[in-house]
Amino acid sequence: MKIGMFTDSYRPYTSGVVRSIETTAGKLTELGHEVYIFAPKYPDYEKEAGVFRFASVPTPTYPDFAIALPFSLYLRSTIKRLNLDVIHVHSPFSMGLLGARTAKRYDLPLVFTYHTMYDQYVHYLPFAQDISRKVVLKLSSNFCNRCDLVITPTEVIRKIVAPNVQTRVEAVPTGIEVDEFDGADRTWLRREYNISPDEKILLHLGRLGKEKNVGFLLQAYNKIRKNHPHTRLVIVGDGPEREGLIEEAKSMDFGEKVLFTGPLSREHVVDSYAGADLFIFASTTETQGLVLGEAKAAGVPSVAVKALGASEMVKDGVDGYLTPLDMDKFTERIEQLLENDELRQAMAERALIEAEHISSTAMAKKLLGVYMETIDDKKRLSAV
Template identity: 50%
Template sequence: MRIGVFTDSYKPYVGGVVRSIEIFTEELKQLGHEVYIFAPNYPGLPEEEDVFRFPSIPSTYKGFYLGLPFSTRLEEFLNSHPLDIIHVHSPFILGRLGARIAKKLDIPVVFTYHTLYDQYTHYVPLIKDLSKEFTRKVTVSFCNQCDLVITPTQIICTHIENMGVKSNIRWLPTGIDLTEFSSLDRTWLKKKFGLDPGEPVLLFVGRAAKEKNIPFVIDGFAKILEQYHKASLVIVGEGPETLNLKKYVKELALSERVFFTGNLSRVDLVNAYGGADLFVFSSATETQGIVIAEAKAAGLPVVAVNAFGVANMVSDGEDGYLVAMDRQAFSEQIMNLLKDDELRLCLAKRAVENAKQFSSRLCAQKLVQYYQELLDTRLTKTGAKAQ
């Protein structure tokens, strides 16, 4: 089938939505389907055969461009690349354009609910100053115009149902390429930063933004250092809070034990997972948290704040622990694992096993099944009308 993906967020921007689109696109193509991406343009990008770029303008969020929902080339492109189904990844700008095109072409439209938009109104293009309540109404209304709404975790499925979404909802996580984690260089991380091979390393991966709640991790780590003087915290990612976080670390006199890597290449990121001892996560606004699945695939037990999608990503007491939004409880749980090598190893083995349920191939096959069900339903309705 021929799939059109409309998104407000795409490469070279780095983020969870972009990663999800990349993973599913690669798998769908390997399964024999055609995928065309409709996304904002960025300065200096080369042309890509399967990517249609809209004119764009820089947003107030550093490094993020807003696609303008019009182009003189769009109709010609759609005529030469006829679509069977449209999958949108935003309820705004280009997502809404995709939904309008689907209606015009009389083809199904699918929406993946990646983000708790009412928790991110400071980032959402054009409506950042509006209320959370209004944002909920906008997103619920958009969901109810779609043939299928996909959520990355079951708990978010229930959440949007409670918000008032009446459309068909299925939950399907973004998968991970398990082969990436089959030959890890577990020495890379400690060699990179000159760390003692025998001392523990905690790892956080995520955008350096307020909603990721990274100061919570830093505060918890400060308590851990009281007992583990040579422990280290590695923070992977870049974002608007990077400078503030570095300043905060300096104020706490932790600069020699907390390391900021910025964005890493895919190979280096995978090896960073492999070289850590524990994965720590503090965001309370995730719909999934794909980095948790990646950490588990690398054999890292997880200690995370128990909130929204993260609660579906960690099997509490089996491959990690979910804790309340309490710094003391967070640091104590981490220290319990650092003290008990046998327990940590047991959780690590289970983490690898549990990560298999997030196989990108299996997730893509399930998505194709959902697409086909929509197409079959549309065909049945068309046939009934013709009679």
């Protein structure tokens, strides 16, 4: 099968969406299929076979993110040459709209993954955020209705999206590359940042944006450290809130107890997961919460706020805990696992088992199944 993926973000930019596309495209390729990526250019991007870049401009509120200009003199000839079977878009804007127009022009099935609760991200717009939220919701629903299939990363998001659109909606999570954690260096994080063996590491990993609620984690750790001074909070990632969060941490006088590593290579991201004792997560906007699945694959239990997709990624009381967005309850569960090594280890072992259920191979095969169903449905409708 030949698949064209249109996306508004791709490497070297880092995000959950980019990671999802990388994982899915890589596994589909391993299974013998051809995947072609249509994405924005970035100043320091590297040319890759099968990746077609579009001129782009930086966003005014976050210059590291580029908005593609969805025009190319070579697109038509490229699409004809590739002879695609399906177009899969990963946003309803810019490149997603271009993918939709391309699918219509060549009568190809159009699949859309609803990666993001877009109304939760209007704080990145410089004005009229309340109006923008309503407009974004309407645009998202309208775009779904242009597609032949809408994919959501979790069942809870499917139940939110499906009643508002006429298109078929299927839940297909992004798979986890469980094998890449087999060779992880569990000592790297402590060696690299001089963390002593008697300190327990609380890890958060993700893009440092307002919607990720990392400030809540700083407040939680400020409470936890009073009873558990032999702990460290390690925050891996970059984003528009990074400098503000560093200043907030300084105001709490954490000293070396809170560490912002900045962005890391994929190898050391994996090592960081593997070196942690506990993963903590407070975002309330996730459609899946891919980092929670990756923590499982590393054998690390999580404490997360029970919200949207994250509520499906942690089995409460089995491989971690889910709590309301309540400081006392959140910190109580973290302290419970810090104080009970036997319980934490049991949850770590269960996390490894649960990660296999959403392996990248299993999810790629499920995605191929819904691709084939959509292609067949398209052919039947065209024959009528």
